[in-house]
Amino acid sequence: MLTGILLISWLCSLPVISGDIWMDTTPIKQRVKAGETTVLGCTVENLEGGKVMWFGPGNDLLFNGDSAVTPDRRFSLTHPYPSSWNLVIKHVKIGDGGEYRCEILYPTTYTKRITLDVQVSPRIFPSKSSGDQQVKEGSNLTITCVATGFPLPVIMWHLVKGDVKTQLGTGSLLTISNVSRYDTGIYRCTAFNGVTPSATRDIKVDVEYAPTITVNTQELSQERGKRAVLECSVEGFPQGTYYWIKDGRVLERNWNYEPQNIQQNSTSLVMNLLIKQAESPSGFGVYYCVAENELGNATGNVTLHEITTTTTTTTIAPTTTSTPAPTTTSTSTESTVQSTKPFISSTQSTSSQRPDISTMHSKNPTTPKLSTVTPQVTSSYNKPVVTSGPGYEINSGDQANSSAQVTSPCRAIFILVVTILFLF
Structure with missing residues (x-):
């Protein structure tokens, strides 16, 4: 029961014109972007002898049935279904926007209204x-x-x-x-x-605006004859004139000074001054960087100090070590030899084959007696002992406990030879 009532209500709400002819007359709004293609739909059932007409903005007749009235070839009519009377607009323009009407004139006029909004992207x-x-x-x-x-x-x-x-x-x-x-x-x-x-x-x-100058390093130090670079940062617009001053004169580019301006952007610039050889006294002191434009000027300063090097010379007197002459002491019984060498300490070792000077002299020498005959003495080694001078007599006692007598010149020569060997 309830279903039947609802069905009847729905059928009554449909836009029926007369008899079996039916048209959707619901008004709609439609948007399209300029330059694109759009389709305006119109559906008519059981048209029979009726005629469908399309009107554009300004009440201009576009189509009378299937016959085109407008000369604009961008407009066309399509029938995808027998009940479809669709208006196609290609390459939509801004002027195509407005109200379009699809109408049936038989037997009573019924209208389908479509408002077309042509969307246009922004343009400046x-x-x-x-x-x-x-x-x-x-x-x-x-x-x-x-x-x-x-x-x-x-x-x-x-x-x-x-x-x-x-x-x-x-x-x-x-x-x-x-x-x-x-x-x-x-x-x-x-x-x-x-x-x-x-x-x-x-x-x-x-x-x-007028320029401003920033100096990050206001004091520098360098040795004489060495190179140095001074720097100032400038902000200002428009660009102007930039230069360096020292001792009241503008520094021009020459063999020793090389001004350099490095542009950072439209408002920033770095002023560099390359000093190839800092000479005293004119190369040291206060340097001024100056920036000017039509709105004003600015000045900064950089001080270059000289590094002085103090040299201290220390003279050390040479140390001389002298070696004293060897001292030789001779007696009738023994000989002593002394020697000194710088920074060297040596210990002399006694050789068994080098004769001991002290054993070459008798402890109790016998007083010689005059004799006209040169005696011949045979030692315990069965070798004859011959005296070397007249008037001397050698006791033929126990020669194992006595030493041969050496004449005074031979002793001196022997001592000299031993001394030389000891020194070298």
Whole structure:
């Protein structure tokens, strides 16, 4: 029962025109992106002798039945099904937007209304937007970005410095009061409305200001005749004139001085002064780096000190060691030999084959007696002992306990030879 009631209610809600002819008259809204193709649908059942007509924006008749009235070849009619009377629009333009009507004129007029919204991605008008700006520090700045599209795009501003992107605000106008040097950068306006792609425009803003100088190392030291490099860092815009001063005169490039300016970016520069040989006294002292532009000037200073080297000479008197002459002591019974050599200590060893001087003299010599006959004495070794001088007599006693007598000249020669051998 309940099911039957619901079915009857649904059938009554269908748009029936008369008899067996039926048309879907539900109004709809349809969106399409400009440049694409869209299809506007119209379904009619049991048309019989009726006629379907399509009207465009401005009530322009496009199709009368299957006959095309519009000369625009972008418009066409398709029948994918016997009940389908679809209007196809290729390469949709912005002007194609508006209300389209599919109508049946038999026996009563029934209409299907379709509103077409043509979406257009944002586009920024360069002629109506600001270009690159150059303003003085402390002034006010206003920049403009005008965009079109459908739906109407929203404009957002960012300040771009290298990889850092800072959001500033929204709207077609951006105003900066009391501009400072830190406001220098790229101002990017982005227009978006949900239709890709979005549009962007970059506006470069340069802030003019007088230069400033930073000296990281204000004092340097170097030896005479050596090279040195002085450095100053400059910030300012626009670029200007840069030079070095020493003792009241501007230093030009020559054999000894080589000024070098190294540009870092549009506002930063490094001033270097290469001194190839620092000579005294003019090469040492205070050097001034100067930067100038149309808004002002700045000065920094670097002091170059001389490294003085003190040399101390110490004279050491040579040490001389003299070796005393050997002392020789001779007696009738023994001989003593002494020798000294520098820094050398030696111990003399007694050889069994070197004669002992002390045994060459008798302990109790016998007083000689005069004799006219030269005696011949036979020793215990059965060898004859011959005296060498007249008037001497040798006792033929026990010769095992007595030593041969050596004449005085032979003794002196023997002592000299032993002394020489001992020294070397």
